[in-house]
Amino acid sequence: MKPIKVGLLGLGTVGTGVVRIVEGHQEDLASQVGSPIQIGKVLVKDVSKSRSIHVPDHLLTENAWDIIDDPEIDVVVEVMGGIEPTKEYIMEALDRGKHVVTANKDLIALHGREIKAKAKEKRCDVFYEASVAGGIPIIRTLMEGFSSDRITKIMGIVNGTTNYILSKMSQEGAGYEEVLQEAQQLGYAEADPTSDVEGLDAARKMAILATLGFHADVSLEDVEVRGISRIKKEDIAFAKKLGYEMKLLGIAERQDDQISVVVQPTMVSTAHPLASVNGVFNAVYVYGEAVGETMFYGPGAGEMPTATSIVADLVAVIKNMKLGVNGQRALTPYKEKKLKSDEQIAYKNFILLHVEDKAGVLAQITQVFAEYDVSLDSVVQQPNPNNPDAEIIIITHYASRANMNKVFEHFEQLSVIKSIKSAYRVEG
C-alpha cells in the first residue's frame, strides 16, 4: 500500500518525539488510517548536529523547499517554532495542497485566521492540537466533544513554567526570584523567562481556546494580561491562610455572547479542582450550560506528550484524506466578537491594605465599598508585629471591575490607607 509521506519541519524536542511515535507505533497507526505513515524528509538548521535519535542522512535537509516543493509529501508537520520563516513555509505548503499539523501557538494565536483562510481555500487541513496544553487533547474536545453545548467559561492553567514556580512558592514558602532561578537551572524556565512569567504564552493559548470555545475570533490583543513576577511570598502565605492557592489562570467567560478573556494571578479556593494542579502540569476547566463542570488534566509539554497530540492530528488528517473531506472541519468562527466592558466584568476580589492602626479606620474603608455598591464577604484586621501599621484583608463578593477601579481610586485619596499592598481576583 502506498505510504502517506510526512515532511517534518524541525527535529528538536517535539520533532524527535514525532519520529519516535511514528516509527514505534507504525503498526497501530497503519491499522487506523489504512496506510503506512512514512517520514519523507526532515528540515533542520544544522544537518551535522548530533541527535538523540537516528535519522538517515539522506532524509535530513537544511532547505525547506526540499519539503515544500516535494510532490510526494502529503502532510507537513511544523515543529520548528517561531513566526518567520515558519509562517511562509506553512502558507507555501498549503498553496501546494499539503495539509499542515503544527504545535506553534505563537503562529496560530497571531496568524491563525490567515492560515485557516488559506487552508479553507485550498481544501487542506490545519490542525494544531499540541499548541495548547501539549499532551491534553483540549482542542479536539472543544471542537468536537462540546459541539452540542454552549460553553460559558474556560479556565486554564496552561503554562507549566509559571505553575511550577507558584507551586514551589506555595509548598516551600520561597520567594519568586529564588524559585525562578531554580526553575531555570532545572530547565523548566527559559534563560529569558519573560514570555512565560509575564503571562504572554498563556494569553496566546487562551486566545486559541476562547476562539474555539465561543466561536468568535478572539485575538491576542483581546486578552488582558498580568504575569506572576510581582507576586510576593507574603501574598501566597495569605492566600493559603484563607484557604486559597495562587495560580496563573487564563479565564475566558461568555455571557449573552459578550466575552472577556484575561490571564492573571488568581487566588483559587482549595475546594476547586484547579487548586490542586501542581508543578509543570496543565489543566483546563470547561463549563458548559448543558454538561456543567468538566476538567482536563495532564502534561502541558515535553517530547512524548506533545508528540502524541501531533501524531493524533496526523491520523485525523490522513483519515480525512481517505474520506476526501480535508478542509471541511468547521474552523471559522461564526459569531460576532463582542467584548465585555468593565461594567460587565465581575469577580470576587482579595485586597490587602496597610492602614493606620487607630479607631474608626475600618468604618471609613467599608464606607468606600458601600459607596460603590461593592458588598464584602469578609474583613479581617490584624496588627503587624513588624510594622506600626495594621493590615486589613478584605474579600469582596462579585463586584464589577468598573466599581472596583473606583474603590481603588478612592483609596488612593484616603489618608488612613498607607498602601494597597496586594489585590487579586478570587475564584471558587
Ligand SMILES: NC(=O)c1ccc[n+]([C@@H]2O[C@H](COP(=O)([O-])OP(=O)(O)OC[C@H]3O[C@@H](n4cnc5c(N)ncnc54)[C@H](OP(=O)(O)O)[C@@H]3O)[C@@H](O)[C@H]2O)c1
Ligand atoms: N517543547 C515542548 O514541550 C513543546 C510543547 C508544546 C508546543 N511546543 C512547540 O513546538 C515547537 C517546537 O518546539 P521544540 O521544543 O521542539 O523546539 P526545539 O527543540 O528548539 O527544536 C526546533 C527544531 O527546529 C529546527 N529549526 C529551527 N529553526 C529553523 C530554521 N529556521 N530552519 C530550519 N530548521 C530550524 C531546529 O534545527 P536544529 O536541530 O538543527 O537546531 C530544531 O530541530 C514550538 O513551536 C513550540 O512552541 C513545544
